[in-house]
Amino acid sequence: xxxxxxxxxxxxxFQQNIEYLKLASEVCLYEIGDQWIRKAIPTAHAIPIVxxxxxxxxxxILFVENKEYSVEVEREVIQYVSEWLDLxxxxxxxxxxxxxxxxxxIPIDRFYGLRNVGIPNxxxxxxxxxxxxxxTLSFAYTLKKRFVETFGTAxxxxxxxxxxxxxxxxxxxxxxxxxxxxxxxxxxAEYIIGIANEIVExxxxxxxxxxxxxxxxxxILTSIRGVGPxxxxxxxxxxxxxxxxxxxxxxxxxxxxxxxxxxEEKPSPSQLHQLGARWKxxxxxxxxxxxxxxx
DNA sequence: GGCCAGGACTATG
DNA sequence: CATAGTCATGGC
Numbered sequence: 001x002x003x004x005x006x007x008x009x010x011x012x013x014f015q016q017n018i019e020y021l022k023l024a025s026e027v028c029l030y031e032i033g034d035q036w037i038r039k040a041i042p043t044a045h046a047i048p049i050v051x052x053x054x055x056x057x058x059x060x061i062l063f064v065e066n067k068e069y070s071v072e073v074e075r076e077v078i079q080y081v082s083e084w085l086d087l088x089x090x091x092x093x094x095x096x097x098x099x100x101x102x103x104x105x106i107p108i109d110r111f112y113g114l115r116n117v118g119i120p121n122x123x124x125x126x127x128x129x130x131x132x133x134x135x136t137l138s139f140a141y142t143l144k145k146r147f148v149e150t151f152g153t154a155x156x157x158x159x160x161x162x163x164x165x166x167x168x169x170x171x172x173x174x175x176x177x178x179x180x181x182x183x184x185x186x187x188x189a190e191y192i193i194g195i196a197n198e199i200v201e202x203x204x205x206x207x208x209x210x211x212x213x214x215x216x217x218x219x220i221l222t223s224i225r226g227v228g229p230x231x232x233x234x235x236x237x238x239x240x241x242x243x244x245x246x247x248x249x250x251x252x253x254x255x256x257x258x259x260x261x262x263x264e265e266k267p268s269p270s271q272l273h274q275l276g277a278r279w280k281x282x283x284x285x286x287x288x289x290x291x292x293x294x295x
Numbered sequence: 296g297g298c299c300a301g302g303a304c305t306a307t308g
Numbered sequence: 309c310a311t312a313g314t315c316a317t318g319g320c
Contacts, residue, residue: 133302139318140301185316187304228303252301291301 002069004061004078009090013113014054017085020117023295027145028163038064040155040162043076047164049157050077056113059087065157086115086241094282098289101278103260107289116288118238122206123199124165125239129231130191131184137252146182172196191226198224206239214242237284246283248272256290 018032025032030039037052048069051062061081063069069077082088091113098104119125131147132140151166151174171192179189198204204224209217217240221232230249237245247253248269257275258266267275279286 129301130303132300134300134315135302135317136300136319138300138320142318183317187315191303226303230302234301247301250301251299255301294301 001066002063002074004074006059006061006078006082006087008054008056008058008087009092010056011091011095011113012054012056012087012115014056014059016111016114017117020111020114020292024141027141028148028161029165031160031162038162040164041077041080042164043073043080045070046073047155048073048077049155049162050081052081059085080120083120083241084118086118089115091115091285094285097279097282098286103257103275104279104286104289106260107293111289111292114289114292116238116241116285118241120239121165122204122209122235122239123168123171123196125235126195126227126231127165127171127192129234130188130195130226133188133231143182143184147179147184150182168196168199172200188226194225195227209240214244217242237287242284243281244283246273246276246287248276250287252291252294253287256293260290260293 015035018035018037021030021037022032030037035053038049039052040047040049046069048067049064051064053060053062059081061077063074063077095108098108119128127147128140128144131143135143148163148165151170152163153167154161154163156162174193174196176186176189176193179192180186184192195204204220209220212220214236217236218229218232221227221235222229227235228249230247233245233247234250236242237247251266253272254266257263257272261267276283276286
């Protein structure tokens, strides 16, 4: 079995990222143990199962099956894990800024070393955001799990299923009724099938969006039916990794700020913009840490 | 049982 | 441009 090690810039805590990932482990896209993550990672020509472990200074990727994978597959896996856990980032500037901040000083201490765990797959990021619109997070997890187990594929290893997110072309060919059967609204079913078609017909791609400015990426995303400002910022934050992505319409973010500042009412989007002005270049990370205080 | 939830669309002044 | 109504379901 082969192990690949990725060195990491501090501050980093593998355990903090594990604790975060536990929140969504019911969706079945990975399995979490005490000190490890196991996941099937789809690449162009293979779907290896890896076990990820780590410390404060490195992450190890272990290919657990007794199989040989090409260098290209290994390269894609390293890329995926690095993007997923945001391993190439350096949080020191963020912590320096947050240390003196009334809202962030407590969270960065409590969750020291937590990365903005992302969703590298653009289709998955968009679907997850749409699924989560205007419903409780726990119901959103339920919907995603049904979606994955109905339309995704699983790789089995040692009697355990490791699910992969549904392929875009599979969903592009779904009927609205197939999706509403999972108890999502008809409108969400339309949105998700529409998004799948945008990607399949190559009018939308992560590669293209990454060449755009943050403003331009938001405009492209919000031109898609079902993608408003919240969803666009969510995807910019967790998939495209624009540092100033800032979903100010998010109820969770509004509540986090409300509780931490002991406000009577939830802050409005414009109030959040004013408040977050001091987090320039780290608004995405500030949002992620504020969300983390809620659960 | 009522209110809210990690919103977006559409119609209306 | 700002506001209200609609979608529609589960969770608490």
